Amino acid sequence: MNDTLLAQQFATQGYAVAHGMFNTAEVSALTSHYMQLNDARRDQGDTNGLNDGDPLKRYPRMLQMHRWDQMTMQFLMDDRLRVAMTDILGSEPYAVQTMIYFKPPTARGQALHQDQYYLRVEPGTCVAAWLALDDCDEENGCLQVVPGSHQLPVLCTVPADPAQSFTDVTVPVPDGMRAEPVHMRAGDVLFFNGQLIHGSYPNSSTNRFRRSLIGHYVVGEAEKVYKWYHPALRFDGSVMTLGQSQDGSECGVWVERDGTRTVEMRGKTNAVGIAQ
Ligand SMILES: O=C(O)CCC(=O)C(=O)O
Numbered sequence: 001m002n003d004t005l006l007a008q009q010f011a012t013q014g015y016a017v018a019h020g021m022f023n024t025a026e027v028s029a030l031t032s033h034y035m036q037l038n039d040a041r042r043d044q045g046d047t048n049g050l051n052d053g054d055p056l057k058r059y060p061r062m063l064q065m066h067r068w069d070q071m072t073m074q075f076l077m078d079d080r081l082r083v084a085m086t087d088i089l090g091s092e093p094y095a096v097q098t099m100i101y102f103k104p105p106t107a108r109g110q111a112l113h114q115d116q117y118y119l120r121v122e123p124g125t126c127v128a129a130w131l132a133l134d135d136c137d138e139e140n141g142c143l144q145v146v147p148g149s150h151q152l153p154v155l156c157t158v159p160a161d162p163a164q165s166f167t168d169v170t171v172p173v174p175d176g177m178r179a180e181p182v183h184m185r186a187g188d189v190l191f192f193n194g195q196l197i198h199g200s201y202p203n204s205s206t207n208r209f210r211r212s213l214i215g216h217y218v219v220g221e222a223e224k225v226y227k228w229y230h231p232a233l234r235f236d237g238s239v240m241t242l243g244q245s246q247d248g249s250e251c252g253v254w255v256e257r258d259g260t261r262t263v264e265m266r267g268k269t270n271a272v273g274i275a276q
Pocket of ligand 1: 099101109110115128130143198199200212214
């Protein structure tokens with residue numbers, strides 16, 4: 001997909017895949033690097049919501065590795081990501097977070113959610129660059145997206161199914177919309193808008209990992225972001241000072257008005273205990 005098509009799809013659907021953005025040698029170097037990091041620093045992974053015997057206990061996701069790992073910083077600042085996102089958004093974003101998901105065979109997924117619920121960017125929203133380190137499909141728990149849901153405000157959450165998800169809240173799929181799997185090859189990058197409802201179901205395979213490396217960014221007009229995401233970085237690595245958005249921002253609930261379902265900003269989100 002060329003840059004114009006990428007930007008068009010991102011605008012209309014809330015996400016777009018850049019195929020083959022990272023080559024096989026890069027993917028393989030990143031994969032071995034994170035497998036080694038898992039061996040060396042597993043105890044620093046995010047074990048929130050993990051039960052004993054959970055396959056994720058051996059492979060917990062890691063957060064904010066760019067703060068101490070050079071290879072992750074290089075990924076976050078990658079010029080291909082900068083060019084694609086600047087094209088998609090119209091201005092250069094700032095980088096605020098990295099994550100690696102290992103998602104080994106039989107691991108649970110992460111229930112459908114909106115990243116802006118956590119990042120609380122003001123004004124504007126966030127954007128993710130989700131690099132597939134393995135080919136992914138429904139069997140190994142590829143990402144699921146709800147096309148068009150990026151037009152919605154941040155919605156209030158309900159409890160998630162703990163048999164399916166290691167995180168505890170979810171956003172129900174709005175009437176008339178549906179979650180769709182995003183099939184990707186290792187090296188593809190999925191860009192998605194922070195309002196887009198997305199997540200993943202369990203990895204039902206017995207022998208396939210579904211590893212992904214993710215950079216989260218905030219739009220160039222952002223003035224504030226939630227406390228877990230400081231410092232924000234420009235693509236030259238320098239710090240961009242942003243203010244701190246507050247706990248308890250508004251969230252939308254669906255109501256019936258004159259026979260039509262519409263969202264009203266009646267709810268309040270909770271304080272968020274950990275970056276997501
Ligand atoms: O990779 C997943 O399963 C979930 C990732 C995600 O929700 C995110 O990057 O915001």
